[in-house]
Amino acid sequence: MAEPIDFYFDFSSPYGYLVSEKIDALAAQHGRKVRWHPILLGVIFKTTGSAPLTLQHPAKAAYYVGDFARSARFLGVPFKQPSRFPLPTQVAARAYYWLHGQDCALARQFAHAVYRALFVEDRDISDPETIFEISAKNAIDRSILEPALQSPEIKARLKDEVDQAMARGVFGSPTVIIDGETFFGADRLPQIERWLATGGF
Amino acid sequence: MAEPIDFYFDFSSPYGYLVSEKIDALAAQHGRKVRWHPILLGVIFKTTGSAPLTLQHPAKAAYYVGDFARSARFLGVPFKQPSRFPLPTQVAARAYYWLHGQDCALARQFAHAVYRALFVEDRDISDPETIFEISAKNAIDRSILEPALQSPEIKARLKDEVDQAMARGVFGSPTVIIDGETFFGADRLPQIERWLATGGF
Numbered sequence: 001m002a003e004p005i006d007f008y009f010d011f012s013s014p015y016g017y018l019v020s021e022k023i024d025a026l027a028a029q030h031g032r033k034v035r036w037h038p039i040l041l042g043v044i045f046k047t048t049g050s051a052p053l054t055l056q057h058p059a060k061a062a063y064y065v066g067d068f069a070r071s072a073r074f075l076g077v078p079f080k081q082p083s084r085f086p087l088p089t090q091v092a093a094r095a096y097y098w099l100h101g102q103d104c105a106l107a108r109q110f111a112h113a114v115y116r117a118l119f120v121e122d123r124d125i126s127d128p129e130t131i132f133e134i135s136a137k138n139a140i141d142r143s144i145l146e147p148a149l150q151s152p153e154i155k156a157r158l159k160d161e162v163d164q165a166m167a168r169g170v171f172g173s174p175t176v177i178i179d180g181e182t183f184f185g186a187d188r189l190p191q192i193e194r195w196l197a198t199g200g201f
Numbered sequence: 202m203a204e205p206i207d208f209y210f211d212f213s214s215p216y217g218y219l220v221s222e223k224i225d226a227l228a229a230q231h232g233r234k235v236r237w238h239p240i241l242l243g244v245i246f247k248t249t250g251s252a253p254l255t256l257q258h259p260a261k262a263a264y265y266v267g268d269f270a271r272s273a274r275f276l277g278v279p280f281k282q283p284s285r286f287p288l289p290t291q292v293a294a295r296a297y298y299w300l301h302g303q304d305c306a307l308a309r310q311f312a313h314a315v316y317r318a319l320f321v322e323d324r325d326i327s328d329p330e331t332i333f334e335i336s337a338k339n340a341i342d343r344s345i346l347e348p349a350l351q352s353p354e355i356k357a358r359l360k361d362e363v364d365q366a367m368a369r370g371v372f373g374s375p376t377v378i379i380d381g382e383t384f385f386g387a388d389r390l391p392q393i394e395r396w397l398a399t400g401g402f
Contacts, residue, residue, distance in 0.1 A: 187388035
């Protein structure tokens, strides 16, 4: 059986959200599973000297805000530009990794719910209360989740994931790695599809 | 008849080269012409605070060098990473605008020859001698071209084109503008195609 592919993303990344709505089905068509890795772009950008697209030069920021929505329409994915953007995502990422240790399928469901809360419902996913509400809707017990998010193990797990991502050359979100081949950006979905179909080109 | 679409590019831009090999045929399929506008990314990057992809963080630079070649294979366009890269392109851009004033079709042929000289034959297109050789192969008389490149009119024309591009929000190469809608990057070719086919989405 072929190795799972790796999907690195930040919960505040619009193009990460677009890929999150496509990658599992695309991989499944080619007999592959996907390992999801929420990471923190804030940490990575400090190392690479990058900045979020909407905090760059006004011409660039304006283009990308338009392109997020247009790319979503192009891919048939619902999208609304969040009013708080970008925003911190460590609570969501820590919750994901804790959940993943309990129940992989539930963690995946939670990740979709977080992304849709930000990019469809315009909710403030940096607020722990939002994360607890999303969790409750997915039958996750707040009285267990809340202390877990403060545990040294979960903090270390997220830090490790970010470090490992950087060690693999990840510099932005979304990044998909297939058998050692790296694809950056939602606009690489057609290349990802061909790579999965052909084993390389 | 529909308005021509605008194609802004720098002669040192690998993704600009990829679009140059596709855009005329794509536009023609939808009854459109293309206006080509060589511009100078060096000037634009001073305003936007950007840097060439290969001069950014090593992880990013390494990814993009791989992606130039992979994207070329994906699109079926011959490509070889130039040994001098990036490099200044004002001589090529001035020659293009001067030629365009003489003979549009010849200017287009010259632009293709310059791009292929850099990205297929690994030639130093920043050297005026290379530009004169390419011109000679396209039956352009050096004794007329050489002084024309130093004329105030041609220098002003290139400056105007760069200024107009920035006024239209162009911040990188390639940028394609269709009826006021802006598409940045060779990876936007599928969106350009759908936009031309449907008039917007």
